[in-house]
Amino acid sequence: MDHQRIVRDVTASLPAASTAIDACQRTVTALARHTPATISVLLQVQDRLRCVAATGAWQVFATVPPKTGIVGRVYASGETAVVPDVSADPDYLPVRPDVTAEICVPVRDPAGRPIGVLDLQWSAPVDLTPWSATAERLADRLGARIVALGGTPAESRSEKLLRHATALSAAPTERDLLSAVICAARDVSALSAAVLVLGGPDGGQLGAPPRAPGELEGRIRAELTEAGPAALGRIVGRVHRYGAGYTLGEAGHPPTEEYAPLARAGVRTLVAVPLGPPDGGGALLVADERLLRPDPTTVSLMELLAGQAWNSLDRLRTLDRLREQASSDPLTGLRHTGPFGKRIAAATPGRTALLAIDVDGFKTVNDTYGHQAGDRLLIGLARALEGALRSGDELYRIGGDEFVAVIEVNRPEEAVRIAERLTEAARRTGRTISIGVALPRPGESAELTLRRADQALYRVKRQGRDGVSLSPA
Incomplete structure (x- = not known):
């Protein structure tokens, strides 16, 4: 050779x-x-x-x-x-x-x-x-x-999109995902700003901002925030009605009503693509202060990015729903025994109180009016009890008509006052409840604390119901 x-x-x-x-x-x-x-x-x-x-x-x-x-x-x-x-x-x-x-x-x-x-x-x-x-x-x-010859070849836009799509799929939270979408849109489009507008029952809302928003992005977000949810909803509606578009804001040509906030922010080039379905989706807006010629490739790449973004967002939301269903009661929406067990395991002796709650006469309602009436009673009562608790207090459904509240208190008398507030909230719904209160003792298991709260509850039952009893310290 x-x-x-x-x-x-x-x-x-x-x-x-x-x-x-x-x-x-x-x-x-x-x-x-x-x-x-x-x-x-x-x-x-x-x-x-x-x-x-x-x-x-x-x-x-x-x-x-x-x-x-x-x-x-x-x-x-x-x-x-x-x-x-x-x-x-x-x-x-x-x-x-x-x-x-x-x-x-x-x-x-x-x-x-x-x-x-x-x-x-x-x-x-x-x-x-x-x-x-x-x-x-x-x-x-x-x-x-x-x-x-100028060095190694630059990464093509399609390669950038593929790289970013991988990052979107790996985003652990919705905020991380939305921030990654913005960064991807700017990188792949070569335009200077991008925002996500998500549809909602009140119109629309801005997606989470990226970690390093640019100057134009900041102005766009400020104008859209001032415009309000209804205006954001109109932008989403327009994008879904007419489809992806490339808009030039040339001098002498006023913007449509929906895009007026963007024009005030200084946008002269806008790529707008639908995100997700018309009912519940949103819009990806990619913009620049420069007046740039229409580029079908940019629009196509942004449509692909929006599709990947929605798939990733839908996956995260589905996982959140599944986690919520796995940890909450499907009837009342309250957390149930799994999360309750973790919560009371972390209870602070002398500072955490357990309130065992039982609905008085619930079996009679089921037997007389049927289970649907019983379900409506539980749902209404759960909402009333939640409303009577303070921020940070937690309410769980652990059985048919059995609830437990876990609250932080400074002394037992405070726990009793909160329990009495719950009984008053129940009376306003036309029902009564019995509550037993117990504070964990040093070294006591959560199961034993709950047993003492149950014992106090049954003292109330024996004494005529509709009341509160505190377990001895």
């Missing part, structure tokens, strides 16, 4: 390259004439190595995460990898089942910084020593040509 000739052939092909990717493709094509190896060039784009040129194989990786595989290791370390037996290298990423050996060399810029890798894989016996030196010489020439 004449390695000097290989270097000359590849080197001779590089001056004709017009782009960095063209230089990589010419390198692979020229090199492939001298070896049956599977050849690929991967360049760093954003936070990944992207394959920009390769010979045929059953699998060529489009992108490789940093430090993944032999190629990632070489790029991260800047050190050539000569692997005579790929089965013995734990980092090897299988491309062909018959590959036995691999050489991967860093592609560097003239300053010596890695910008990618040149990778060769063989399935037949090969002398790796001369190939290692040849590959390094070719990689150096390729790196110099790439830099001369």
